Amino acid sequence: MAAKKINPTLKMVLEFGPIVLFFIGYLKLKDEVFLIGGNEYKGFIVITAAFIPLMVASTMALWKLTGHLSKMQFVTLVLVVLFGGMSVWFNDERFIKMKPTVLYLLFGGLLGIGLLRGQSWLKVVMEEVMPLQQEGWMILTRRLCFFFFALAVANELIWRFQSEETWVYFKTFGLPVAMFAFFMFQGQLFQKYGAEEEAGPAE
Numbered sequence: 001m002a003a004k005k006i007n008p009t010l011k012m013v014l015e016f017g018p019i020v021l022f023f024i025g026y027l028k029l030k031d032e033v034f035l036i037g038g039n040e041y042k043g044f045i046v047i048t049a050a051f052i053p054l055m056v057a058s059t060m061a062l063w064k065l066t067g068h069l070s071k072m073q074f075v076t077l078v079l080v081v082l083f084g085g086m087s088v089w090f091n092d093e094r095f096i097k098m099k100p101t102v103l104y105l106l107f108g109g110l111l112g113i114g115l116l117r118g119q120s121w122l123k124v125v126m127e128e129v130m131p132l133q134q135e136g137w138m139i140l141t142r143r144l145c146f147f148f149f150a151l152a153v154a155n156e157l158i159w160r161f162q163s164e165e166t167w168v169y170f171k172t173f174g175l176p177v178a179m180f181a182f183f184m185f186q187g188q189l190f191q192k193y194g195a196e197e198e199a200g201p202a203e
Contacts, residue, residue, distance in 0.1 A: 006065045014062045016176075018054045022047055023172040030165065044093050044164060052084045071125055072107070079103055097159040097167060100175060101152045108148030111141050136193025140186060147182050151175065 029043030036046075059077045063069045083099040086092070114121035120137035122144060132140065155175075159167045 004065065004067050010065070011062070014058045014065075018051060018058050019172055021054060022051045023168065025050065026168050030168075039091060041091060042093070045088060045091060048084050048093070048096050049088045052081055052088070055080050055084075075106065076103060093164070094159075097155075100155040100171065104148040104152040104155070108145050108152065111145040111148065115141060115145060130190065131194070132190070133193045136189055139189060139193070143186070144182070151178065 025047040026044060029047055032043040032046075034041045034043070034046050055077060059069065059073060062073070079099050079102060080096075083095045083102070086095040111121060115138070120134070120141040122141040123132070123134075123137040155170070158170050162170075
């Protein structure tokens, strides 16, 4: 079923609102320690606990309004619930920090499997958004596959060897900006392999 159109501003709020609120909450509570049920929880864990239902609610609202969730949105939600839940349950922030690594390894690995089969699985989920010739899809899939692996490595290096605050800034701003920049730099590929070129030779 095709996704229903909704107000672009509302869509952006539902997609990025939970992340922005997580960032704001972290800045306010990062140095706080809360005693809950006889256990001490850092502000980071408390914010993570609040982020999980917020992420679930925003994703479900998006699904209700559009009638559609992308595979990436669904998998992201599952990993947030799983790794965020483990962070809260075990009172250990390392689990939620590992979530982007697992997410990008998963997507990179799936794209890699498709490439080994001579297929672009990226085309299956994005063809309506970016119509390209088959060769263009294969090139873009290879590039995105390597890019996902690079993001996974970057996330591991930052959460393991940098401060918690550095990782929060990286997660909130660095990863979205990197993804945006990646697609911006594919302009030549989109021009060269745009599907409209299949209609006939250029004048």
